[in-house]
Amino acid sequence: MKKSLLLGVAFAIVTSCGTSSKSSAKTTQNNIPEQIDPSVYASTITSAELKTMLYKYASDEFEGRDTGAKGQKMAIEYLKQKYIDMDIPTPLGGNDYFQEVPLEKQKIAEIKMNVNGKTFENFKDIIVLSNSKSITISASKIIYVGYGIDDENYSDYKNIDVTGKIVLAKSGEPKDNNGNYITTGESTDTKWSNGYKSLSNKTDVAKKRGAQAILFIDDDLFSKYAPFYQRQSAGNIARRLSLKSNEKDILILMINETLGKALHTSISEESTPKEIETNVTLEIENKSDAITSENVVAFIKGSEKPDEIVVLSAHLDHEGIKNGEIYNGADDDGSGTVAILEIAQAFKAAEKAGHGPKRSILFLHVTGEEKGLLGSRHYTDNDPIFPLVNTVANLNIDMIGRTDPERTIGTRNYIYLIGSDRLSTDLHNISEEVNNTYTNLELDYKFNAENDPNRFYFRSDHYNFAKNNIPVIFYFNGTHDDYHKPSDTPDKIEYDLLENRAKLVFYTAWEVANRDQRLVVDKAVTE
Template sequence: LILSCGTSSKGKTTSAQNETKVVDPADYASTITTEELKEMLYTYASDEFEGRETGEKGQKLAVEYLKEQYKAMGVDTPLGDDDYFQEVPLEKQSVSEAKISVNGKSFKSFEDHIVLRASENISVSPEEIVFVGYGIDADNYSDYKNIDVKGKIVLAKSGEPKDANGNYLTSGSDEDTKWTNGRQSLSSKRDAAINNGAIGLIYMDDNLFTRYAPYYQRQATAGTSGRLSLKSSDADFFMLMVSENLGKALHSEILEDETSKAIGSKLELSIQNKSEEIISENVVAYIKGSEKPEEIVVISAHLDHEGIKNGEVYNGADDDGSGTIAILEIAEAFKAAEKAGNGPKRSILFLHVTGEEKGLLGSRHYTDNDPIFPLENTVADLNIDMIGRTDPKRTEGDRNYIYLIGSDKLSTDLHNISEEVNAKYCNVELDYTYNDENDPNRFYYRSDHYNFAKNNIPVIFYFNGTHADYHKPTDTADKIEYDLLENRTKLVFHTAWEVANRPDRIVVDKIQEQ
């Protein structure tokens, strides 16, 4: 099969002194080659880089490699002074343990409570608790609506309420939302507590607790962790997960009650924080727009992987060496256009984020803590995570495919551009199998585009699906299908070219609560 993405076709035009010049982006897409992709990926996913574990030696080698590639291409950094690194402050936490008593009765670590977050040593005695029902704060339903929790400890329970028809009050649908259950519910309710000024959240989820507590206990006994989180500006906020037993001790009617209120139980609590500060880096490079430099098109991929486990290097050639190297080739194509006097009208930010495997940490730091360019000026994020292989579960359709996730969620313009550019230049089979927020795999929430989408910035997530080598030491460069990698990389380039060069900024016409 000969793939044809990048075949010459007319592109944008420029005029000067009555002369019209046709700019064909396929000329620059032709700089994206199988040979260069292969050469760089064999280096980037080699044992020398030690699996690119966040904060470790291999990750430091990876960011230096990316920096040198951009310098060699002559692609600038938006940070100035030859600084391609956006520092990402992280904490590596060992398992903290709490001492808890309620109304004079003591409860034991790992039997009734675990510490999910403790940014500082904490001691409260005694403290009244505010019950906030399910702990939800959404546009059309909020447990915080009629109660002030500033400076208070809040108690919330898992799940979310339904109406008489069995639909969730937050959405009007019977499909699970980010508030319903699981890890996303946990983080959403944490953020709601922080945003409403609480100093701590005690979260009762008996199902999650029975899964988490044995793991936390093993980690505590071994004295190990490796669990990384963003160093928080909310240094005095803590979070506990508790069993139903402890939840009922705090509020005897917690299972039945949905009304937010102060409760009379007295809590005595002390937590000793155990953490080590780690600095990691996002790599940032950019090409300044020629006409609308303040408008930013982001092309992202994560630079990290799983490191070394049991003496084996997890090379991460597909995850996400493929996306990382694809961005380098896309940058080279845009730089070639700029050198020819045809640089993009809007600025392009090439964003390689760290800590994706640890919970989308690098992209969350960029969007939530330190956006180099204002989010309101960010036109779109094209995120590339695993585009070098094929999905063995996909038994029908063209080998020359890509899963697209999120293209139609926020912007009809972006989705239409994606379809039209593909038809014009690439003819890849665009597969929308996983383009569903309620897909049980939850891929929409599992890569770095999500941190842009939650801020209502249009996204496309390019993804080939998982395979037998996913998160295994066998994800190596020799298994990449380089003709597919080239074609998919060109597709992203052409899409970025159109978004960056069209006369009008794409419109966000589907603002959503993420």
């Protein structure tokens, strides 16, 4: 980046108009409000610098930046050096820009199960869906929880304590005499009815209730999962990366009806929850490997409200190398990564000129997004560097360097915004106002609908902040033919658009960080 440009704007102050000027005003010695024009600092964000950085960051040298792999380690060193060169410190102290993210490369676990002296076999009768360690469990009682539902209109957990116990739940959901589901009174499937979604929700209930393990009976799912798990085990294949949590884990097992009836003979006919006396022994061998990846963090301390934090995020990882081909990930999410660097440069220029943000800015480059939003989930769920209650907003950038070929109406100078109005009217209004004042992009809310079939709101790192009622905006250009392919290369980036979009994020962050009042969360989700 051009250090000479930073020095050139260090003392530039001009009069501005619009919402940002009002909230950014500081007082001179004569108590006359000094108006600060953020466009002076936004001018440090240039397509030329974005292009230079992205051609490096999305080059073959970085080997696709696969989580935990050599290329990802090179990427974090690159980002660290950029922040050192800009003289932007780390919030972790010293020279430590890396927040370690403990991960596990999960492989299929081995299990032996004995019920009242009878042995049941792995893959034939039972499979381990999730476990965090090798463990042996012996119990003389289990808790049958019927369908395992805990809903406002119906609960299988009334008057039953499952803390530290093994629970047994079956698939499906009860219906009333009219053939409608009890939880909703409607005939359409619910989150409790069938399939993996049902398993996930019933597991969440058992975990919240303090169960040690859940045995889930679903013959249909078992017949589909068991052969796949057996093949993965035979090949010693790592199934997926998972995040090690500070929370106590729950052992999740799927079983067939044969094993289910061995545990409770009347399981097909009876749905009444009860304690069942039965001698059960489980021996589980965890074959997974621990690995470590890293988030990269840098920080500009606020001048007036340093304990209030605005988080700017982008994911640093991509798909790595597959079948000998490098997945460079120039748009996904090299574009967001270099945009954050340029935005950081702009805020640093303002700070050097004596116009640092009132609130603190955390520049957060997260790992493992492609593996399930792992780096951002570690930040919010396991190790928030700053308390979430002090986090004012998260502006998340994931793919802002291309155009959506499916978008046939409107100008090319657009950006999809997702989530801006989900939690805070303030944030949505600020976003609109700064765009009208400075950038004049076409703000497209196509994917912001709650019924968006693509579910983009849940598919990038902002979601881990949003689920904690922190206002978010997700900046996105949409997918294209090169999405998650080796052909997502830096020569296909439209750098003028990347510059404009990065400036919009900067202006929005500037206003959020400098306004007198913290954003109001007027649409908080309670669940």
